[in-house]
Amino acid sequence: MCGRYTLTRAEARALQERFNVEHFSDTRIVPRFNAAPSQEMPVILSAGGSRNLEFFKWGLIPSWVKDLKKMKPMINARAETIAEKPFFKGCLTRRRCLIPADGFYEWKQQADGKGKVPMWIHRKDRGLFGFAGLWDQWASPDGEVLRTYTVITTGANSAVAQVHDRMPVILLPEAETTWLDQNVQDVAALIGLLQPYPDDLIEMYPVSTKVNSVKWDSQECVADVRGYSDR
Numbered sequence: 001m002c003g004r005y006t007l008t009r010a011e012a013r014a015l016q017e018r019f020n021v022e023h024f025s026d027t028r029i030v031p032r033f034n035a036a037p038s039q040e041m042p043v044i045l046s047a048g049g050s051r052n053l054e055f056f057k058w059g060l061i062p063s064w065v066k067d068l069k070k071m072k073p074m075i076n077a078r079a080e081t082i083a084e085k086p087f088f089k090g091c092l093t094r095r096r097c098l099i100p101a102d103g104f105y106e107w108k109q110q111a112d113g114k115g116k117v118p119m120w121i122h123r124k125d126r127g128l129f130g131f132a133g134l135w136d137q138w139a140s141p142d143g144e145v146l147r148t149y150t151v152i153t154t155g156a157n158s159a160v161a162q163v164h165d166r167m168p169v170i171l172l173p174e175a176e177t178t179w180l181d182q183n184v185q186d187v188a189a190l191i192g193l194l195q196p197y198p199d200d201l202i203e204m205y206p207v208s209t210k211v212n213s214v215k216w217d218s219q220e221c222v223a224d225v226r227g228y229s230d231r
Contacts, residue, residue, distance in 0.1 A: 001076045002131070002151045002168040004211060005104040006120070006222060007032045007042070009128055015042070015053060015100055018128045019176070022050040033221040034105075036214040037075040043135060043149050044098040046180035056097075060150035061138045062087060068138075077134060079154040079169060079194035083187050088150070091134035093185050097149055098130035098176055103222065105211055106164040118211045119163050120222050121204040130176055132169040132194055157196035163204070170197040 010031045015021055021044060035041050040055045059073025074087060082088040103122035110117055123129060135149040152169045160167040171179055175193045178184055205224045210216040 005035050005101045007101050019044050021053045023052040025054045034211050034217040042100050056147045056149045061148045063136050063138050074150050076153050077150045079152050095135045097133040097135045099133040102128050108163045117206045119204045120207045124203050129170045132171050157199045159199045169194045
């Protein structure tokens with residue numbers, strides 16, 4: 001699964017250049033070192049042939065839900081089943097998005113079995129990338145509108161498998177255009193894009209257990225702690 005991620009390079013210009021964004025709903029974008037479910041984060045949509053950056057809440061709530069109090073938002077969707085699950089299959093053909101990021105966390109079991117160590121997983125060049133995502137819009141009877149998203153996951157590549165058996169789908173740049181193209185309705189073709197990221201493009205290292213708490217969201221969350229301990 002993917003329960004925390006980072007967007008440390010959160011300048012509007014960097015996002016515009018990397019993802020060809022044409023319109024921003026809000027340019028007051030700030031770096032995030034420990035993004036967590038239920039928080040609002042940037043997502044990229046395609047509308048009318050242009051790419052727009054919006055802010056949605058992490059944790060998908062389908063449009064057909066009647067009672068939010070009985071609903072557990074879905075932070076992840078499995079690539080293997082999204083075409084079948086009622087929760088996701090409508091979004092797959094109608095509401096796809098990119099989720100800008102530059103890293104994510106997974107927790108590695110310590111050799112002695114005493115707890116887990118958070119690992120920050122990122123591109124070797126620290127560059128931006130896009131998770132494959134789905135989004136939806138829920139509206140209450142009195143007009144309240146809530147737009148939410150989920151991160152799609154797949155089986156881990158051999159690098160991430162050392163830590164966890166699944167990983168978020170990081171789309172290759174050439175796949176991003178197809179994923180955002182609302183004219184693409186071929187489910188098999190869309191599912192075919194949801195592959196593990198190439199092993200040779202990523203690296204990881206241990207970071208402080210401060211990332212276990214959502215109250216920590218600063219540069220120290222991604223600091224390499226090999227060779228010393230601040231715990």
